[in-house]
Amino acid sequence: MSNLNDTLHKVTQRVIERSKPSRSAYLDLIRREGDNMGERNAVSCSNLAHAYAGALEDQAALVSGRGANIGIVTSYNDMLSAHQPYGRYPDRLKIYAREIGATAQVAGGTPAMCDGVTQGETGMELSLFSRDVIALSAAVALSHAMYDGTLMLGICDKIVPGLLMGALRFGHLPTIFVPSGPMPTGIPNKEKQRVRQLYAEGKATRAELLASEMASYHSPGTCTFFGTANSNQMMMEMMGLHIPGSAFIQPGTQLRQALDREAVHRVAALGRKGDDYRPLGLCVDEKAVINAAVGLLATGGSTNHAIHLPAMARAAGVIFDWDDLSELSHAVPLIAQVYPNGSGDVNNFHNAGGMGYVIGELLEAGLAHPDILTVGRGDFSDYAREPGLEGEELVWREVGPSMDDTMLRPVSNPFKPDGGMRLLQGNLGRACFKTSAVDESRWTVEAPCRVFEDQASVAAAFKAGELDRDVVVVVRFQGPRANGMPELHKLTPALGVLQDRGFKVALVTDGRMSGASGKVPAAIHCTPEALGGGPLARLRDGDVVRVCAATGDLNTDADLANREPALDPIADSGTGRELFGMMRRFADGAEQGASAMLATGGM
Ligand SMILES: O=C(O)[C@H](O)[C@@H](O)[C@H](O)[C@H](O)COP(=O)(O)O
Numbered sequence: 001m002s003n004l005n006d007t008l009h010k011v012t013q014r015v016i017e018r019s020k021p022s023r024s025a026y027l028d029l030i031r032r033e034g035d036n037m038g039e040r041n042a043v044s045c046s047n048l049a050h051a052y053a054g055a056l057e058d059q060a061a062l063v064s065g066r067g068a069n070i071g072i073v074t075s076y077n078d079m080l081s082a083h084q085p086y087g088r089y090p091d092r093l094k095i096y097a098r099e100i101g102a103t104a105q106v107a108g109g110t111p112a113m114c115d116g117v118t119q120g121e122t123g124m125e126l127s128l129f130s131r132d133v134i135a136l137s138a139a140v141a142l143s144h145a146m147y148d149g150t151l152m153l154g155i156c157d158k159i160v161p162g163l164l165m166g167a168l169r170f171g172h173l174p175t176i177f178v179p180s181g182p183m184p185t186g187i188p189n190k191e192k193q194r195v196r197q198l199y200a201e202g203k204a205t206r207a208e209l210l211a212s213e214m215a216s217y218h219s220p221g222t223c224t225f226f227g228t229a230n231s232n233q234m235m236m237e238m239m240g241l242h243i244p245g246s247a248f249i250q251p252g253t254q255l256r257q258a259l260d261r262e263a264v265h266r267v268a269a270l271g272r273k274g275d276d277y278r279p280l281g282l283c284v285d286e287k288a289v290i291n292a293a294v295g296l297l298a299t300g301g302s303t304n305h306a307i308h309l310p311a312m313a314r315a316a317g318v319i320f321d322w323d324d325l326s327e328l329s330h331a332v333p334l335i336a337q338v339y340p341n342g343s344g345d346v347n348n349f350h351n352a353g354g355m356g357y358v359i360g361e362l363l364e365a366g367l368a369h370p371d372i373l374t375v376g377r378g379d380f381s382d383y384a385r386e387p388g389l390e391g392e393e394l395v396w397r398e399v400g401p402s403m404d405d406t407m408l409r410p411v412s413n414p415f416k417p418d419g420g421m422r423l424l425q426g427n428l429g430r431a432c433f434k435t436s437a438v439d440e441s442r443w444t445v446e447a448p449c450r451v452f453e454d455q456a457s458v459a460a461a462f463k464a465g466e467l468d469r470d471v472v473v474v475v476r477f478q479g480p481r482a483n484g485m486p487e488l489h490k491l492t493p494a495l496g497v498l499q500d501r502g503f504k505v506a507l508v509t510d511g512r513m514s515g516a517s518g519k520v521p522a523a524i525h526c527t528p529e530a531l532g533g534g535p536l537a538r539l540r541d542g543d544v545v546r547v548c549a550a551t552g553d554l555n556t557d558a559d560l561a562n563r564e565p566a567l568d569p570i571a572d573s574g575t576g577r578e579l580f581g582m583m584r585r586f587a588d589g590a591e592q593g594a595s596a597m598l599a600t601g602g603m
């Protein structure tokens, strides 16, 4: 194994130094919480009676106080195919707990939005803030203070970040994330994309489009593109918060069940009652955050994590920013290509060697911290192996070389010498650009811009043929304080058609894109946002805008300083958006995590 990469070491030391005050305050908090909330029998008998009343056959075990009591926080609902399997989990997890003399109770539930259902609809304006609602809901669940350890049932975009942010405020407890796994592979992603572009051009019917979409998203389990949900699973492995190798084992399989069972048995051992105390707040430290960032860059993960990772880190007192991510990006090679960054999906990725291969390669090259505290039985090197069954027994095996070098390659022969995401900056602000999902020949676009203030106007202009030229499409007032920073992924088919017609096309927005977005160059998360007079608010149709991922440029030749900004739009109501006014009002910038909850909570 090589020594730790110099850039990794330098960035890690910088993050440790910057985080000293906040990390120290956080560690003091979880120490106090452990002392005050670590022993459930310290509360009154009526508190205990209320907590035990619904426990049925577990009541006697709870009263005895002998075994660990595990709190399950579940984000089950039928809207997310990824979360649908969780409906049956609590009863199974309770059985596994009883096997070791422990108990498990559902501590509470959290909401979960399916960004695929809300994509392009007004509900998407609640999506980013639903992350903080999930964190708040997890805190409500864990505030019952009845638990010696917790299990987080959540997979998708905002849910894992929200659950982790909430659980970190109870970081005196051990926590294991329990994924449910990807659905079996549907039609090829290229075919899905082809039918979408045909529909965008009016060459496919709605019935044909629906048939194609349902052949792609067809059953319980996580969608199999490498978007934010599957990037979450990758990051949980990189932070050692899963049972090793749990990320991409399909629902309903014997191996899935064995891993779920191991999570219950393991979390009981990690608590203060167990013999291997590993509280979440000590697992998620500066090195774990750096490992997560490295995983994001090495696998071409979702751009949404440029927002969620700083937020998750802040919840543990760690301050991580886009300069850290950008510097790491120049040191971490791209060693995986999973759709939208390639043609294979996460099932193909897993079968090619998956996260065990990625972690093994990164550790060998000194591109990940080997000494993080994990929830596994050993150390982080366990995560470079893959789980399997020998009869009923759960075992871990060496991974070996990549089984498909169109998807997974060694650090010595990467797809790209540097990571899948770049920081752009200039007189239009700072933005993220996902290089892993865009052909390098399209990394530079310099063209007159067309300025829009919502997605529908872009679609109308496209249909009217107004965009059939080299163009930088600017969609502004999509930032967190404007309208909750929605994903603008529905723009991809139309912009993809323009690109296929031979035009140089780029998108610039203070909004987000989906982790599944690709093909079209996009400078996203522009900060400061347009609302309140940010640079994008001063752009006008025809200004020449330069987007360049090679040089990191995001500039215009217009004289912005001598222009009045466009008027801030009035926030829309409907779909419950008016309930989120407080989150819009106090949200901080995308680079800080776009969170009113963290900003007003002093984190
Ligand atoms: O960040 C993400 O990964 C996306 O939010 C994803 O969860 C969302 O569901 C996409 O919209 C799916 O892609 P399609 O819309 O192309 O199906």
Ligand code: SF4
Binding pocket: 079, 080, 081, 082, 083, 113, 114, 115, 116, 117, 156, 157, 222, 223, 227, 229, 230
């Ligand atoms: S991956 Fe996206 S589309 Fe699929 S279930 Fe999760 S949130 Fe919904």
